[in-house]
Amino acid sequence: MTGATATWTAYETTSAALGALAAEGATGALSGERGIVYLSAGRVVHAESAFTPDLGALLTRSGAVAPDGWWDAVDRGGAQHRVGHRLVDSGRLAAGALEVCHLGALFDAAYFVLAHDTRAHRFRPGAAHWLGAVRSVPVDAVVRESGRRRALLDRIWPDSAVDTAPLARVPGAGGADLPVRRVRTLTQVDGVRTAAQIASALACRTYHTLVELRRLAAAGLVAPAPAPAPPRTRAPDPGGGGWQDPDTALLRRLRDALEAL
Amino acid sequence: MANLETSLKECLSAIDGATAAALVDYTSGMALGTLGGTKDFNLEVAAAGNTDVVRAKLRTMEHLGLNEEIEDILITLSSQYHMIRLLKSRGGNGLFLYLVLDSSRANLAMARHQLRRIESELEV
Numbered sequence: 206m207t208g209a210t211a212t213w214t215a216y217e218t219t220s221a222a223l224g225a226l227a228a229e230g231a232t233g234a235l236s237g238e239r240g241i242v243y244l245s246a247g248r249v250v251h252a253e254s255a256f257t258p259d260l261g262a263l264l265t266r267s268g269a270v271a272p273d274g275w276w277d278a279v280d281r282g283g284a285q286h287r288v289g290h291r292l293v294d295s296g297r298l299a300a301g302a303l304e305v306c307h308l309g310a311l312f313d314a315a316y317f318v319l320a321h322d323t324r325a326h327r328f329r330p331g332a333a334h335w336l337g338a339v340r341s342v343p344v345d346a347v348v349r350e351s352g353r354r355r356a357l358l359d360r361i362w363p364d365s366a367v368d369t370a371p372l373a374r375v376p377g378a379g380g381a382d383l384p385v386r387r388v389r390t391l392t393q394v395d396g397v398r399t400a401a402q403i404a405s406a407l408a409c410r411t412y413h414t415l416v417e418l419r420r421l422a423a424a425g426l427v428a429p430a431p432a433p434a435p436p437r438t439r440a441p442d443p444g445g446g447g448w449q450d451p452d453t454a455l456l457r458r459l460r461d462a463l464e465a466l
Numbered sequence: 467m468a469n470l471e472t473s474l475k476e477c478l479s480a481i482d483g484a485t486a487a488a489l490v491d492y493t494s495g496m497a498l499g500t501l502g503g504t505k506d507f508n509l510e511v512a513a514a515g516n517t518d519v520v521r522a523k524l525r526t527m528e529h530l531g532l533n534e535e536i537e538d539i540l541i542t543l544s545s546q547y548h549m550i551r552l553l554k555s556r557g558g559n560g561l562f563l564y565l566v567l568d569s570s571r572a573n574l575a576m577a578r579h580q581l582r583r584i585e586s587e588l589e590v
Binding site for chain 1: 468469470472473489491493494495496498525528533555559560561587588589
């Protein structure tokens, strides 16, 4: 860990600040408007954003890890920043499968952090994520991949509001002859949910969901909801079903804040 | 238990004739891990290009209304085999293993069998 982490403030964008921190070999957490990127010795070890379901949601909703197993690993491994290790050591998940899911969540969150590449808000030197070391990626690979994804999505349909706004079906539009995967996504569009909530409901990676949603937008079937509902409003719960993701995100941040004390 | 690195290493050590391997996300075209590329054979480029192959086949199947999964795709060149094996996952991760084999040394049936085993370590 280095002490020289003051220069990142000189940069106008999060990506440039990340580049400077990487060059210093910094360790810590850089917060931007849309999420946090965790660095260790100048490499990206994790990223999270409220606009994308986290690793826990991905693993538990897809059924790869039982919710009890996930929370048990968080309880036992969280304080030592070894949740990932605990999942693997306890035999709940193969190391390779964890790495694959972790990289998926990392690049999904980094896309959101860097899609809106404004000045970074804060850097907490030395801060580590409770997940612990799983796999690290060079900063330039993350920045390059985020840019590439942005370009790919814009080529499908150049409206980035689809990524973050509550989405609604366009009244009167058809929807026949759609591939199965797109129909699955379309049925989740209800005028309230955002891309992240749809991805979470489908237990599908956010970027893949964004691709499907932008295709649906390009086909004139889906558009950002006209009167934007307050993003945190809950729909009336139909029969007490399950976790809502904003809660998980809030709990996660609370835990991080408590650990940082 | 195998991690990503050891799974790719196993591809090259356990499969006869294998010269390069990559794990690729076919929605974005990004290689999550690569092993064995040379300066004459850029695996990142191969990963991105073969993403188009997978996507074209998936799209064709959708147009045909085939509700099936692709298990693998084999491309036979004059001196190489390129094998693409899609990973099954409940979360729809959209990944494939890409393997380059020297056709004079490779045993295709054995390679497919080994790849299936290595793949199971990466599936969620």
